[in-house]
Amino acid sequence: MKISAISKRLATVGVATALAAGAMVGATATSASAVTGANTYTCAVPTAGNVPFPVNVSIPNLDNVNSLPAGFGVAEGLLNLGADHAIDLAIGVPAALVPTLSGLGVTGLSSPDMGFGFGSQSVPVSGLTLTGLVPQGDGSAIINAIGTNGAFTAPEAGTYDVTMPSAFTMVLATTALGAVPIPCSTADTPATLKSIEVTKNDSVTTAKPVKATVAKGTQAVVKSAVTGGFNTATGKVVAISGGKKVGTGTLNSLGKAKFKLAKMGVGSHKVLVKYLGDGYRNVSKAKVFTIKVVK
Known part of the structure; x- marks a missing residue:
């Protein structure tokens, strides 16, 4: 195996090991608190029109990612660290819409295009899975879902914000109508979850x-x-x-x-x-x- 190939493998192992230890390459360990973000999205729900959905995200292991080497390919699921997911998603459903969802018989949730901003690219959310539809005391409900990071490549050296999605399509799996796509977007500036420094490699x-x-x-x-x-x-x-x-x-x-x-x-x-x-x-x-x- 060529030296360059060995170096890349070692670097990949090093990044994963450093993440597990509480710090990415060249970064100091941080607290174990989760990185969180929230935005309210206007979603076009069939028969109901435009409905506001507050969306909250929690990514526990992202708190330890302080830096990445430029051009490094982050594998799908790297942020899981042995767990079954890396991203927790909570979508608020207004009380007026809860009976409609109950009538549809929601059995699943997916999104073909949800991704977090990272510089000029979007880091995809992979394997989005419904974990529960939880009624609230005021008649509203919360859709809970989990997912993981999709594969992406670190950009050129610089400091980049990780941001909430600006838009995405929420697809509900239902017993009544099958797959129901619901496009969502926010007029607000996507919330920043954290900033990550991308560093140059030695040549x-x-x-x-x-x-x-x-x-x-x-x-x-x-x-x-x-x-x-x-x-x-x-x-x-x-x-x-x-x-x-x-x-x-x-x-x-x-x-x-x-x-x-x-x-x-x-x-x-x-x-x-x-x-x-x-x-x-x-x-x-x-x-x-x-x-x-x-x-």
């Missing part, structure tokens, strides 16, 4: 000349590659000799570059190739090599 740059000795007037050619992180490196590498930039290469879809150096005078020239970094990984330098120019 490793290698570089070598195609030919270590070239004739005067000939441009030396350099091959360079950048590894590290959880996706392919992007961006540029620059070659420096005698304190001056003598070449630039752009990484291809494999994280590699092949580029020419400026013409050099007769003699030996030490060359340093430096990777400039991207949104997922830090700057790094290759080992210095020598180009010999002969007459």
Whole structure:
């Protein structure tokens, strides 16, 4: 197995282990209190029109997620930590609508598109399952459900808010009508559950000349590659000799570059190739090599 593949596996194990211990990569442990959020959604209920539904969410293990490495693929159910779910959902049903739901015979709940905001992406809620329809003293009721995190990938480095959904479709499984889709949206700003820092990964740059000795007037050619992180490196590498930039290469879809150096005078020239970094990984330098120019 390649070193890069081993590193990724170790990182995956490390993230899961750190979460279980009470902290994500590079983060300090926090209290075991749950992360919570709430918004009221206007839901288009068949025959009843637009009805307000208060929705409360609790994600206990998210309290321990303080940071993630950029580009890291979070597996579905990682936040469960051995339990059968990671997300607790409570949906308030107005008293006027409770008889309708009772008449429909609600037996299940799902959502094909519920997700929590994380930067510009949506982290899907997977396996949403009804656990109860609990009557309240004022005639209203609470739909209780559980779910887990769907798979997602951490974005580029930065600090991102985890937010409540801006909209979702609630699908009730009923004995009377089968599946009843109910689209819901909020006019309010989705509540922020917490902020998570996404950090850059270390990179490793290698570089070598195609030919270590070239004739005067000939441009030396350099091959360079950048590894590290959880996706392919992007961006540029620059070659420096005698304190001056003598070449630039752009990484291809494999994280590699092949580029020419400026013409050099007769003699030996030490060359340093430096990777400039991207949104997922830090700057790094290759080992210095020598180009010999002969007459």
